[in-house]
């Protein structure tokens with residue numbers, strides 16, 4: 001079926017609801033030494049726990065009121081698990097999650113009820129995250145029904161309002177998800193997340209499944225929503241390009257740990273962790289001195305992340321790091337403000353890079369096996 005055209009690239013938030021709310025320094029979400037280990041079962045005939053997937057292994061992070069916080073890392077590093085722990089779709093193994101000062105780490109459904117509506121999630125796949133048998137109106141008003149919320153003017157009016165906010169035709173509330181394109185479906189997902197006027201949205205790779213041309217539109221929409229409605233975001237992405245213009249602060253995750261965190265300038269202009277350098281070298285437009293060519297593609301991050309069932313000792317990045325020494329294998333580097341870092345910029349590395357993204361003398365290949373292969377081929 002022919003798509004209904006989205007006429008607006010960006011959402012227009014009705015003025016009455018759009019009193020611009022700036023990010024404040026007040027903490028909304030505080031995560032402290034959060035751990036999630038999934039047990040690995042083995043053995044026959046009695047299945048025993050033989051190990052654990054260390055999906056999230058002791059992370060700290062704070063998201064302030066109205067702030068957009070980016071969480072970035074390769075596939076399997078524990079980003080979604082972190083998001084699901086925060087939204088309490090998963091039970092943490094240990095550590096603490098506080099929301100507005102309240103410890104929700106192990107809160108029961110009943111205890112969570114009053115804040116359920118304040119924390120919402122947007123999922124990666126706009127195809128599977130919407131029930132194909134429900135109309136858009138039903139999908140978006142679902143959270144209102146579950147929470148028994150009856151907005152002034154009725155739920156249908158609110159659904160129309162929300163459709164307008166996300167740049168969809170308010171008259172289309174009776175249509176089904178398959179009648180919309182991928183980008184439009186993700187807008188429906190955004191409308192559903194907004195239905196209960198949340199204070200925090202965990203957006204788990206909300207644009208990864210979309211065409212590149214559509215990604216910017218959806219990111220713009222989220223940015224508009226964040227600014228106009230003062231909603232804090234935990235924006236999960238697998239590369240640094242997507243969160244660059246959206247997040248005021250960014251954390252880089254590797255194999256269940258946060259290895260570097262800081263404000264946007266620190267991370268993009270003065271990264272210190274070798275892994276952050278590697279991720280940035282794959283991001284186009286990291287062009288700080290106008291020397292574009294020299295700065296691109298200097299580090300090739302090849303090979304897979306090691307298994308989170310038996311992560312490397314010491315620094316988990318050491319098996320792919322070109323600077324690794326004996327110390328990296330024996331001592332885990334703490335996430336701290338190292339010499340040369342600005343306030344709030346923390347790095348977990350024994351031998352950090354210079355605070356620059358400038359060109360290197362030579363190419364660095366992170367995977368020795370790949371380098372050897374290239375040498376024999378060459």
Ligand SMILES: Nc1ncnc2c1ncn2[C@@H]1O[C@H](COP(=O)(O)OP(=O)(O)OP(=O)(O)O)[C@@H](O)[C@H]1O
Nearest residue numbers: 038053055074075076077078079080081082238308
């Ligand atoms: N329910 C589960 N049971 C066992 N292991 C799991 C479970 N959920 C996630 N994992 C494992 O935990 C690790 C982290 O997974 P997670 O989905 O959080 O990664 P991610 O960073 O979101 O990756 P991606 O970019 O692919 O979405 C992976 O090794 C994954 O296989």
Ligand code: SF4
Nearest residue numbers: 315318321328349350
């Ligand atoms: S601690 Fe060592 S292995 Fe880890 S990133 Fe720093 S230099 Fe590389």
Ligand SMILES: [Mg+2]
Nearest residue numbers: 079080081204
């Ligand atoms: Mg994920």
